[in-house]
Amino acid sequence: MMQSDLIGAIYDAPLAARPWAELTGRLRHTLDCSGTMFKFARTHASDRQTRFVFDAGWDARESWRLYDNVYRHLDPTCHRPMTVGTVYGFDQMIPPASDREGERYLRFCRSIGAVHALFAFLGEYRGVGAWLSFSRDDTRGPFSDREMATVVALLPHLGRAADIHARLEAERNAAAIHAAALADLGVGVILLDGAGTIVGTNRLADTLLDRGTAIARDRDRLKVRGSSAGALRRSLAGTGGGQVIVAGERAGDPLHLLVRPWSDEQGDGAGPAYVVYLDSPADQTVPRIDALRRRFGFSHAEARMAALLASGRTLEEAGTAMGLTPASARTYGKRVLARTGATRQVDLVRMVLTSLARLDRPSES
DSSP: OOOHHHHHHHHHGGGSSSTTHHHHHHHHHHTTOSEEEEEEEESSSTTOOEEEEEEESSOOHHHHHHIIIIIGGGOGGGTSOOOTTOEEEHHHHSOTTOOHHHHHHHHHHHHTTOSEEEEEEEEEETTEEEEEEEEEOTTTOOOOHHHHHHHHHHHHHHHHHHHHHHHHHHHHHHHHHHHHHHHHTTEEEEEEOTTSBEEEEOHHHHHHHHHOSSEEEETTEEEEOGGGHHHHHHHHTTOSTTOOEEEOTTTTOOEEEEEEEOOOTTSOSOSOSEEEEEEOGGGSSSOOHHHHHHHHOOOHHHHHHHHHHHTTOOHHHHHHHHTOOHHHHHHHHHHHHHHHTOSSHHHHHHHHHHHTOOTTSOOOO
């Protein structure tokens, strides 16, 4: 009879601080394996981004580098069709007397102690495929029919956990995109729970909190500097009337805050209770480096050069601010022009500023 705590560990795996890592080790010990590995890969995207989570009974650093740099494209799970719910061995994935590349991959596996192996495809969830593999060395011997049956019985639970994982990743990615989009528009966001504790921020909000001139973290709570602290308390108490709070004026770094209660009519009330929107007039003149990187595919240095040029600096001034020689500054300037398709600095400035123009300004009629 399968242990219920193992099934519980499967459903806990997507929720862990390091998803799947603890479960990978637990499965390895349960089935007495040399190594266990989960693989998650985008199945239709051009980048074919792949994530591996593995646990091995030996120092796997060198063998992992070999796999990642040389042998990954020979891995049969990367190109052979597999049926959900079926467990495969080496004989099914790389039949005897197979081609040279298959034999080459088998030799590599044997060299790292993977003499016997089981493979399973857990399914595709939201465009991400999930696979699981177990390996054993000669001292542990081949997998028995009973052990294979155990793996087969676990597959439905593992598949449902992979689906949960994909849903959580989709939500996390969507939240990251929304936060980045708000930062691109020059809007910081802080999420507070009902007690006023900070439960989430976007990157621009983190920058403003770390700056500490208008707002700051007081442990896990939001603190407004100066006389505006009372206005924040009133807004959180529901008596602020949704008015804009101005903080940091005395420090010469004004910041506008707007507190909005958040009500999830279809939920149970868990999570954020307030959204605090932040608008920093001092930060609106220079486009955000992260926004430029996402918009044009710049490197960090190229984005910084583009931001400095868009703020009115000459190429020489931008190079000096970045600590570059005149020759290096010219090189970065050429790269920035090439990536945007601009032919002159004035065209680059117009393109950068237009691409990141604030969308909340009223249009002219």
